[in-house]
Amino acid sequence: MTRKLDPRTKLFLLIVINVVMMTGKISGVFFYVRLAMVAIPFVLMLKNKMYSGAGIYVAMYTYVFALEGYTMESINGVLLIIILFTTGMVSRFLAGGMMAYLVMKTTTVSEFVTAMERMHVPKVIVIPFAVIFRFFPTIKEEWQDIRYAMKMRGIGAGGKNIMQTLEYVTVPMAMSVSKIADELSAASMTKCLSVDGKRTHIAKVGFSWPDLIFALCAIGALAMHIFYGGAITG
Amino acid sequence: MIKFSNVSFKYVGNKTEKGNLDDIDLTIADGEFIVLTGESGCGKTTFTRLINGLVPGYYHGEVTGNIEVNGENTQGKSIAELGRNIGSVFQNPRSQFFNVDTDSELAFAAENIGVDPAQILRSMDEVTRDLDLEKLRKRSIFELSGGEKQRIACGSVAVMHPKTVILDEPSSNLDRESIEQLRTILGIWKKEGKTVIIAEHRLYYLRDLVDRLLIMKNGKIERIIDSDEIKRMSADDNKKLGIRPFDEQEYIEKAKRKTERKTAGNSGDENGKLAAEQSGDETGKSVAEQSGDEIFVSQMDYSYNKKEQTLAVRNLHLPLNRVVAIVGKNGVGKSTLIKALCGILKARGEKVYLKGEEWKSKKRIKNCYMVFQDVNHQLFTDSVLSELTIGMDDKLSDEKKKEEAEKILKRLGLEEFGESHPMALSGGQKQRAAIAACVASGRDILFLDEPTSGMDEMNMLRLADEMKHLKELGKSVFVVTHDYEFIDECCDAVVELK
Numbered sequence: 001m002t003r004k005l006d007p008r009t010k011l012f013l014l015i016v017i018n019v020v021m022m023t024g025k026i027s028g029v030f031f032y033v034r035l036a037m038v039a040i041p042f043v044l045m046l047k048n049k050m051y052s053g054a055g056i057y058v059a060m061y062t063y064v065f066a067l068e069g070y071t072m073e074s075i076n077g078v079l080l081i082i083i084l085f086t087t088g089m090v091s092r093f094l095a096g097g098m099m100a101y102l103v104m105k106t107t108t109v110s111e112f113v114t115a116m117e118r119m120h121v122p123k124v125i126v127i128p129f130a131v132i133f134r135f136f137p138t139i140k141e142e143w144q145d146i147r148y149a150m151k152m153r154g155i156g157a158g159g160k161n162i163m164q165t166l167e168y169v170t171v172p173m174a175m176s177v178s179k180i181a182d183e184l185s186a187a188s189m190t191k192c193l194s195v196d197g198k199r200t201h202i203a204k205v206g207f208s209w210p211d212l213i214f215a216l217c218a219i220g221a222l223a224m225h226i227f228y229g230g231a232i233t234g
Numbered sequence: 235m236i237k238f239s240n241v242s243f244k245y246v247g248n249k250t251e252k253g254n255l256d257d258i259d260l261t262i263a264d265g266e267f268i269v270l271t272g273e274s275g276c277g278k279t280t281f282t283r284l285i286n287g288l289v290p291g292y293y294h295g296e297v298t299g300n301i302e303v304n305g306e307n308t309q310g311k312s313i314a315e316l317g318r319n320i321g322s323v324f325q326n327p328r329s330q331f332f333n334v335d336t337d338s339e340l341a342f343a344a345e346n347i348g349v350d351p352a353q354i355l356r357s358m359d360e361v362t363r364d365l366d367l368e369k370l371r372k373r374s375i376f377e378l379s380g381g382e383k384q385r386i387a388c389g390s391v392a393v394m395h396p397k398t399v400i401l402d403e404p405s406s407n408l409d410r411e412s413i414e415q416l417r418t419i420l421g422i423w424k425k426e427g428k429t430v431i432i433a434e435h436r437l438y439y440l441r442d443l444v445d446r447l448l449i450m451k452n453g454k455i456e457r458i459i460d461s462d463e464i465k466r467m468s469a470d471d472n473k474k475l476g477i478r479p480f481d482e483q484e485y486i487e488k489a490k491r492k493t494e495r496k497t498a499g500n501s502g503d504e505n506g507k508l509a510a511e512q513s514g515d516e517t518g519k520s521v522a523e524q525s526g527d528e529i530f531v532s533q534m535d536y537s538y539n540k541k542e543q544t545l546a547v548r549n550l551h552l553p554l555n556r557v558v559a560i561v562g563k564n565g566v567g568k569s570t571l572i573k574a575l576c577g578i579l580k581a582r583g584e585k586v587y588l589k590g591e592e593w594k595s596k597k598r599i600k601n602c603y604m605v606f607q608d609v610n611h612q613l614f615t616d617s618v619l620s621e622l623t624i625g626m627d628d629k630l631s632d633e634k635k636k637e638e639a640e641k642i643l644k645r646l647g648l649e650e651f652g653e654s655h656p657m658a659l660s661g662g663q664k665q666r667a668a669i670a671a672c673v674a675s676g677r678d679i680l681f682l683d684e685p686t687s688g689m690d691e692m693n694m695l696r697l698a699d700e701m702k703h704l705k706e707l708g709k710s711v712f713v714v715t716h717d718y719e720f721i722d723e724c725c726d727a728v729v730e731l732k
Contacts, residue, residue: 110338110345134334137376141328145611148578152604153625168614175657176610183329186292189313190322191343191390193332197314198348202341202355 005044007115009211010103013040016218018096020225026068026091029228033221034091040214041098048106057098064091109133114201123195131184135177142176236262236285236398236429241299242453243280243289254280254295256453264397265427267420267443269434271477272450273690274662278433281450282400285431286322287313304397318347321391325403325661325688327383328608336373340390354393361392365419381412381564388419398429405436406688407607409564410716413439435690437472441465441480449477476691478719485718489559492721493728527554529575529593529679529710532585536567536574544570545581552729554589554679554710557701559721561714562731568714569607571731572681575712576602604681609668613656618648618667621656622674642670645703647696662688666697673700679710686717698723 017037024030038061045054064087071083109130116126150168238260244253255277262268270278283289290297291313301308308316321343324330333339340361344354362368367389370382378386384404391399405413417439423430424443434440437447447459457475459467469479479485529552536545545567552558562568574581577599586593603625606612615621622639623632630638643649646666651659656667665688672680686694694717701724704711715721721728 108335108338109333110335110341130332134332137334137374138328141376142611145606145608148573149606149611149614151578152576152599152602154600171614171616172611175613176608179610179657180326180329183324183326184332186288187322187324187330188332189292190286190288190317190320191332192314192317192346193342194312194314194346197346199345200348200351200354201345202351202358203338 003208003210004106004111005214006205006207006211007103007107007112008119009207009215010099010107013214013218014096014099014103016222017041017099020221021095022092024225030224031065033224036217036221038095040217041095041102044102044106045098048102057094060090060094104133104136107133108203110201110203111205113199114203114205117199117201118205127193127195131181134184135181138180139173139177142173146172235264235302235304236431237300237302238284239300239302241284241297241301243284243295243297245280245289245293245295248295252452254453255284258299258455260448260455262429262431264429265424266429267424267445268429268431268448269437269440269444269446270432270448270450271434271437271690272456273476273692274660274688276450277453278450279402280453282322282402282431282433284308285316285398286320286400287311287316288322314346317343318394319397321394321396321399323384323387323391323399323401323404325406327380327387327407330387331375331383334374334376336367336370336375336378336386339375339386340367340371340393343390343394357393357395361389364422365389365392379412379564380407381409381415384408384412385415385419388416392423396428398431399423401430401432401434403434403688404432405434405439407684411564417443435478435688437478437480438482449475473691478691478694482718485722489561489718489721489725489728492725493730527589528552529554530587530590531575532587534571534574534584534586535582536570536579538570545574547571550729552710552712553727555705555708556726557705557711557713557724559713559715559725559728560731561716561721561728566731568731569683572604572683572712572714576604576681578604598679601677602679602681603672603675603677605668605672605683605685607683607687609664612668612671613664616655617653618643618656618659618670619652621667621671625671625675627676639670639674642673645696645700646670646673647693662690662693665689666693669697669700673704678708680704680712682711682713682715684715684717685713686715686720694720695723701725 017040020033020037024034026034042054042057045051045057067083067087068091071080071087112133113126113130116129117123146169149172150165153168238258241255241258242253243255248254258281270281272278280289283293284297284301285303285308287308289295297309303316304319331339332342337358340358341354344357349357362371365385365388367385370378370386370389375383375386384407387404404416408416413436420430420432420440420443430443432440441464444464445461447464448455449457449459464480467480469481469484472479531547531550531552534545534547534550535543537543560568560572570579573579574584575586575598577595577597580595584595586598613621615624619636619639622642623635626635626638640649640652643652646669648663648666648670651663651667656664659667665685669682669685672682685697689697698720701711701713705726713720713725
């Protein structure tokens with residue numbers, strides 16, 4: 001598998017994983033449907049050489065699945081609810097979250113833009129979404145620097161006055177992010193970015209057989225979900 | 235050819251009588267290399283924006299007069315249209331990329347105007363070869379250094395083969411080595427016959443390239459100096475004109491003299507170690523001999539990731555009660571060192587001594603203050619004045635705090651901005667506001683990371699005076715910088731990191 005998945009496939013997988021994991025049944029045959037959904041990000045992680053991440057991911061799912069199975073049979077009452085609540089959170093959100101992270105990590109902005117334009121999504125919608133891609137790493141960088149600045153002024157993350165701490169985080173964050181956004185818009189305009197006019201693309205985006213396999217898998221799960229599942233009470 | 239006829243301009247938010255540009259008349263020939271300089275706020279950035287259309291297309295305001303680029307009036311043209319023949323490189327390497335990876339960014343402008351993909355790829359390969367960008371291809375822009383980002387910015391402009399390139403303070407976040415690489419790129423463009431227009435404070439790297447230097451003041455072109463005259467100018471001539479030097483060699487030599495007197499036993503005989511040195515103070519004693527008045531770092535290690543170690547310090551002596559410059563090549567860990575010294579970064583196996591006593595990081599963080607290279611994160615309150623008062627000694631009364639804060643602002647030329655929101659300040663003003671807050675903190679040991687990066691001559695001199703003032707108050711100041719004029723003005727000692 002040398003070829004990258006098409007961004008459209010990845011987005012489709014992201015949606016299906018979230019729908020099935022969050023709103024689907026969890027027992028019976030659906031256990032296997034869920035397992036398939038959990039497996040998708042795992043396979044992609046291996047493909048992207050994120051071995052330690054993949055290990056932790058499998059360990060977490062083994063743990064919550066095991067706990068879910070065990071508690072359902074042997075524990076009653078409040079404890080059951082608490083355990084189900086926590087394991088439920090993890091099992092429902094982890095796969096979707098991981099998939100979202102993978103989409104972000106493995107798709108370049110220009111691949112995303114290219115794929116969206118192939119689907120004839122208008123530029124006024126595509127451009128803001130493309131910018132979001134770019135802003136995740138930006139926010140990460142800014143956050144690091146803000147933490148240093150707070151530390152130096154003796155303001156810890158768990159300070160006495162939470163409101164004040166919050167202000168000291170959000171104000172500089174808003175300041176620098178809005179400044180970056182402003183300068184970024186100006187720079188992009190001088191690079192001829194505009195909402196009208198036809199763009200070309202150097203990014204090679206297209207479907208190949210891995211897309212087909214993943215998509216079929218997701219379509220199958222989605223069909224099961226729509227025709228036989230759906231309700232949250234399993 | 236670019237022709238300005240009686241051009242005046244005023245930004246929408248500008249409530250004063252004065253316009254931002256005032257009656258500019260200028261013709262720039264094809265292939266000319268123009269440098270605009272002058273104090274912050276003199277209108278040089280606005281001038282560049284009028285050419286690439288950001289004024290009035292993005293930053294709104296009222297333009298009068300006529301601007302022609304290559305025989306066509308720019309009025310009524312969109313920024314994107316003008317962008318086909320005019321490339322722009324900006325000051326901040328962090329905010330001029332639309333993409334996350336370098337290849338996409340190189341292709342971006344050409345894609346936007348619909349150039350055939352095969353052609354774009356060819357053009358990218360040419361530019362990669364010409365500007366030596368091979369190592370930067372297919373990388374995440376977020377892992378590049380400031381200098382590397384600026385080279386990609388130049389590359390992405392070059393892919394479009396523009397006739398004219400506009401650069402707005404491109405060197406202000408770069409270290410010496412990166413500036414050297416920028417100079418090379420500019421030289422290539424000059425040779426290719428591109429018209430290059432740069433707004434810049436730092437001039438030393440442009441001396442051999444510039445055809446005409448325009449000194450601006452209050453929105454007017456005050457003086458035009460041609461290349462013959464520039465070649466004859468000495469550092470003193472520049473000082474008289476109030477502009478940064480063309481020739482820093484003299485300052486570099488002086489700085490070297492300050493570094494030469496080595497303290498035995500700490501020069502770099504181990505990889506990543508520091509060669510520390512000592513000032514030429516009259517007594518001629520080395521810091522080590524003056525045992526006591528120094529910070530002594532016997533060990534300090536830090537790495538941001540598993541792959542490489544950023545910092546491996548052994549036996550570094552830093553004199554107290556002085557203004558000490560910390561210099562060194564890009565990536566040797568100057569910023570990391572001062573962050574770790576302040577205690578913001580937790581270094582491994584660190585042993586730091588102050589006047590012979592062990593000095594733990596918790597204690598350091600209470601006694602040190604650092605001004606970052608990018609000060610945007612350091613300003614959190616709603617007025618410049620409260621940025622200063624918030625860090626002051628709690629025992630002082632509010633009036634006393636305010637009085638003191640105003641004095642500091644005045645010294646740094648910010649007296650008008652006490653009530654302003656920090657966000658409303660320009661880049662250089664924010665930098666000074668953050669430094670003012672550092673001074674106001676009253677802490678004894680101060681660290682500044684590239685404080686003069688965006689400063690004009692006048693503000694640089696003001697800052698130098700402030701540094702000397704701090705020393706008189708018995709403070710110790712450590713400045714990471716590669717501004718040799720600044721070092722000459724106020725630093726007593728130079729420590730070179732290796």
